[in-house]
Amino acid sequence: xxxxxxxxxxxxxxxxxxxxxxxxxxxxxxxxxxxxxxxxxxxxxxxxxxxxxxxxxxxxxxxxxxxxxxxxxxxxxxxxxxxxxxxxxxxxxxxxxxxxxxxxxxxxxxxxxxxxxxxxxxxxxxxxxxx
Numbered sequence: 001x002x003x004x005x006x007x008x009x010x011x012x013x014x015x016x017x018x019x020x021x022x023x024x025x026x027x028x029x030x031x032x033x034x035x036x037x038x039x040x041x042x043x044x045x046x047x048x049x050x051x052x053x054x055x056x057x058x059x060x061x062x063x064x065x066x067x068x069x070x071x072x073x074x075x076x077x078x079x080x081x082x083x084x085x086x087x088x089x090x091x092x093x094x095x096x097x098x099x100x101x102x103x104x105x106x107x108x109x110x111x112x113x114x115x116x117x118x119x120x121x122x123x124x125x126x127x128x129x130x131x
Contacts, residue, residue, distance in 0.1 A: 003080050005044065006087040007106045010075040015100035022099065029095035034077070042090055046077030079105065
């Protein structure tokens with residue numbers, strides 16, 4: 001069986017209508033799920049992200065992050081799976097999904113970047129340009 005690593009981002013905020021006790025229960029169940037996943041080899045370590053940060057661009061360094069709350073990345077982990085679909089099934093077991101968080105799963109691409117390749121960074125105007 002060949003497996004690959006997938007990066008999992010946790011996004012969003014807790015449902016305002018949920019009680020703090022219910023959310024804490026989901027968090028506790030998440031850590032049990034996470035520890036079991038580490039022990040079983042289907043998860044690799046990741047981390048929550050602090051609220052503070054910096055944004056660095058050609059214009060300089062500013063305070064951040066600036067994403068909308070629903071887009072804000074709260075943490076990241078790695079899943080070891082046979083396919084993207086398999087990784088999604090593993091992620092779907094995360095107890096925190098019931099309280100408003102969403103998970104984004106992305107395959108890792110070990111190939112060096114090339115301007116000719118269509119990637120997340122490719123501007124729309126370049127996507128159909130044969131150069």
